[in-house]
Amino acid sequence: MRLSRRKLLATAAFTPFALKAQASSLGADSRIFEAAVRQIGGVVDIPDIMLRAAESEFTRKFGNAARHAFVAAMDGQTIEMAITRAGDQADTLKEQITFITSFLYTGEVQRDNESKTLYYPWCLAWNATGFTKPPGVCGGPAFGHWEHAPWQ
Template sequence: MRNETQGGLSRRQLLAWTGGTALALVLGGRASAATSASLDDFMALSARLLDTPASSLSPGFGEGYFNALISRGFGDALAGLRDGSPASDLESSILGNWYTGVAEIASGEEVVTYPEAMMWNALDFTKPMGWCGGETGYWADAPEGEA
């Protein structure tokens, strides 16, 4: 007696086919996950792009920027950057994130940080709006070391 399903496959063939498909999906998922970038990769890449030590970058802010890029499907592109592939638009986006403190997400923009954004280091003559610079009249005196 032959055990066949309606499509003409035996149970053994069906089990072999589904088992092989499941194995391919599991192994295929691991292979693609292995090529994706990690947060550590992103922090090292950011340090290289910003020409600054990785230890000077906030891991919390980096995680916000990294998650925003991953949510927009840039995992493989980040892995490519990590491995040396050029991607100037993505590099510009990463630099923009760190300098503005804003990350692009699927639904728009998300503020990761405002007062600690790197633009305030570049704009050392000013401060974040709404951020107190000192006591009333502090702006009348020259900064320390300048006269």
């Protein structure tokens, strides 16, 4: 095929439409995934970093096909309804929901067969303890106020 200036300009005109179509289809899946994560977490004020990380860590652990299946199962469903309607895949769906729950509340992920707390400062466990913040983000240098011993 010989590429002429006319052919190049003709295909360039369609590029924004193709990119927009691709982005909008990805956006719908991400919005459904995000809604499911909020439902699983049980709170609406989940930090954006945790919402995005939940999706990427889910995909890292289970794969892209599993993410699509999870989105299809959760689309417009409560957790209970999705599990009930999952049939043979109910155990897989429960495992995925358990992973998301654990991730949201601990911020832990597996890397090289080892638990890493990569998202610890943003995890939901800190919402349950209103009297403190994560070490390192609560004022002061280094480890923050956590480096000081409690009053006796």
